[in-house]
Amino acid sequence: MNETVLTPILDLLDFAGIAVFALSGALVAARERQTFVTMGFFALVTGVGGGTVRDLLIDAPVFWMTDPWVAVICLATALIAWFTPVRMWDGKLLDYADAVGLAAYAVLGSAKAIAYGIPPVPAALMGIITGCVGGVIRDVVAGRPSIIMQPELYVTAAALGASLTVVGMQLSALLGVPDAYVWGTGFVAGFALRAAAIRFELG
Amino acid sequence: MNETVLTPILDLLDFAGIAVFALSGALVAARERQTFVTMGFFALVTGVGGGTVRDLLIDAPVFWMTDPWVAVICLATALIAWFTPVRMWDGKLLDYADAVGLAAYAVLGSAKAIAYGIPPVPAALMGIITGCVGGVIRDVVAGRPSIIMQPELYVTAAALGASLTVVGMQLSALLGVPDAYVWGTGFVAGFALRAAAIRFELG
Amino acid sequence: MNETVLTPILDLLDFAGIAVFALSGALVAARERQTFVTMGFFALVTGVGGGTVRDLLIDAPVFWMTDPWVAVICLATALIAWFTPVRMWDGKLLDYADAVGLAAYAVLGSAKAIAYGIPPVPAALMGIITGCVGGVIRDVVAGRPSIIMQPELYVTAAALGASLTVVGMQLSALLGVPDAYVWGTGFVAGFALRAAAIRFELG
Numbered sequence: 001m002n003e004t005v006l007t008p009i010l011d012l013l014d015f016a017g018i019a020v021f022a023l024s025g026a027l028v029a030a031r032e033r034q035t036f037v038t039m040g041f042f043a044l045v046t047g048v049g050g051g052t053v054r055d056l057l058i059d060a061p062v063f064w065m066t067d068p069w070v071a072v073i074c075l076a077t078a079l080i081a082w083f084t085p086v087r088m089w090d091g092k093l094l095d096y097a098d099a100v101g102l103a104a105y106a107v108l109g110s111a112k113a114i115a116y117g118i119p120p121v122p123a124a125l126m127g128i129i130t131g132c133v134g135g136v137i138r139d140v141v142a143g144r145p146s147i148i149m150q151p152e153l154y155v156t157a158a159a160l161g162a163s164l165t166v167v168g169m170q171l172s173a174l175l176g177v178p179d180a181y182v183w184g185t186g187f188v189a190g191f192a193l194r195a196a197a198i199r200f201e202l203g
Numbered sequence: 204m205n206e207t208v209l210t211p212i213l214d215l216l217d218f219a220g221i222a223v224f225a226l227s228g229a230l231v232a233a234r235e236r237q238t239f240v241t242m243g244f245f246a247l248v249t250g251v252g253g254g255t256v257r258d259l260l261i262d263a264p265v266f267w268m269t270d271p272w273v274a275v276i277c278l279a280t281a282l283i284a285w286f287t288p289v290r291m292w293d294g295k296l297l298d299y300a301d302a303v304g305l306a307a308y309a310v311l312g313s314a315k316a317i318a319y320g321i322p323p324v325p326a327a328l329m330g331i332i333t334g335c336v337g338g339v340i341r342d343v344v345a346g347r348p349s350i351i352m353q354p355e356l357y358v359t360a361a362a363l364g365a366s367l368t369v370v371g372m373q374l375s376a377l378l379g380v381p382d383a384y385v386w387g388t389g390f391v392a393g394f395a396l397r398a399a400a401i402r403f404e405l406g
Numbered sequence: 407m408n409e410t411v412l413t414p415i416l417d418l419l420d421f422a423g424i425a426v427f428a429l430s431g432a433l434v435a436a437r438e439r440q441t442f443v444t445m446g447f448f449a450l451v452t453g454v455g456g457g458t459v460r461d462l463l464i465d466a467p468v469f470w471m472t473d474p475w476v477a478v479i480c481l482a483t484a485l486i487a488w489f490t491p492v493r494m495w496d497g498k499l500l501d502y503a504d505a506v507g508l509a510a511y512a513v514l515g516s517a518k519a520i521a522y523g524i525p526p527v528p529a530a531l532m533g534i535i536t537g538c539v540g541g542v543i544r545d546v547v548a549g550r551p552s553i554i555m556q557p558e559l560y561v562t563a564a565a566l567g568a569s570l571t572v573v574g575m576q577l578s579a580l581l582g583v584p585d586a587y588v589w590g591t592g593f594v595a596g597f598a599l600r601a602a603a604i605r606f607e608l609g
Contacts, residue, residue, distance in 0.1 A: 346551055
């Protein structure tokens with residue numbers, strides 16, 4: 001796949017990931033019968049939290065300060081959650097969508113850190129943080145037990161995707177493999193592990 | 204009002220806002236019979252938390268790292284809270300003072316973000332964050348239910364002030380209205396909504 | 407002591423401080439029977455949290471983004487905690503090791519802030535934050551009552567070390583005393599107060 005095709009796909013995936021995470025934040029507020037403003041706050045914090053921490057750490061401009069659409073997507077997602085019944089979102093579909101976002105962010109966060117010259121181990125950690133920290137902030141502010149403290153394969157799935165991305169990008173530079181293959185492998189591995197954890201309730 | 208008069212007034216309002224927020228933080232610690240150092244920590248986190256997050260996000264120098272007085276004001280406020288009986292601060296006066304701080308910070312945070320070239324929607328969010336995040340950190344560290352999770356018109360009041368500021372500043376650039384009128388309108392609207400919520404227990 | 411001798415000692419102390427803090431984070435996760443990945447997350451957050459907040463506030467590059475060893479030390483510490491029984495770490499030895507880390511970070515954080523041109527009062531606060539914030543984040547994410555809310559002399563010990571460092575460095579510039587003496591005094595005072603608090607259960 002060449003770049004002209006790949007870049008719009010990556011952008012769409014990125015926006016989809018933000019929307020899925022924002023939705024999970026808005027639903028936490030919705031279940032507590034909060035106002036729309038609170039739902040918007042949670043949608044935003046969950047949607048952009050992980051990437052914000054990553055950008056601050058690697059000293060990149062915070063992505064949703066320069067891209068005017070990210071905040072709009074989060075608030076629009078909160079609006080959708082506001083006008084739909086909460087139980088519409090019950091069931092495992094949302095869990096799988098969250099797994100897509102988790103795996104995509106683990107890859108994206110690691111790749112961005114490497115592009116900013118961060119050494120391998122912290123770069124892999126940036127992938128994990130991008131995937132997990134939004135949900136952690138959501139749970140901490142909502143006063144819920146954080147996903148980090150639950151014995152599920154959540155952080156582990158992000159760690160798998162991020163590690164494969166970092167190791168793969170070191171090798172791909174040597175072997176001349178395009179980065180897109182590395183990213184695809186990291187994404188599929190991270191998603192597969194998380195999906196298996198959801199399906200079989202691994203922990 | 205010209206700038207020579209306006210600027211000192213804005214500076215005084217800013218310091219007053221910091222002190223009010225710092226006091227609300229110190230009182231949380233005081234009610235739990237904490238030491239003075241803990242009260243100072245809470246005064247600081249509550250007083251500067253929102254503005255700090257804003258400055259990190261918009262990539263401005265963190266305001267209390269360059270202004271040597273902000274931290275002193277927070278610690279002095281903690282000292283006052285330490286030497287006065289807690290129940291002296293009961294009642295609604297402090298709630299109204301907090302409403303002044305909330306409205307002032309919503310306007311100030313949005314205006315600063317726009318001055319740093321942030322697009323409109325994230326800029327309005329910066330106003331909300333400046334007004335609300337200090338209190339959220341205070342509650343999360345203290346292990347209390349956060350104001351964000353309570354069905355009161357708190358974030359909403361900040362959102363009103365911030366939105367009016369951002370929309371008004373887009374229009375004022377076109378119409379030639381001085382920014383001071385926009386800021387005054389945003390402040391009065393945000394304060395009025397929050398004050399009404401306190402007075403009539405709206406939520 | 408000349409710099410050729412002092413610098414490696416300081417670096418070793420720094421790595422030791424990170425490891426001690428990381429261990430205290432990993433043990434919180436271990437006591438809750440978490441997976442290794444969660445233990446690594448807590449080790450990292452506790453080990454680098456305070457210094458990260460300091461570096462973001464004073465606008466320095468975040469230290470573990472440029473030094474590839476810091477994250478490795480945190481994860482290696484988590485690995486050690488994973489393969490050893492939790493009760494091996496019970497008892498007061500770890501408390502005293504934590505006191506060493508607290509005092510070292512209070513001094514180091516203040517000195518770094520002054521080197522970045524931060525005014526005295528915020529600089530002393532940077533020392534306190536470097537020493538205390540990692541543990542606060544650990545407790546907040548784990549849903550435990552934060553050390554900040556306990557009536558122990560913890561923050562106070564950091565405040566003593568940090569204040570002596572800042573005041574001493576102002577005087578040493580005037581009197582020509584080497585900074586190393588100031589740092590030593592700050593460290594010993596901070597550690598002594600914290601150690602006395604542990605030994606005699608002061609609060």
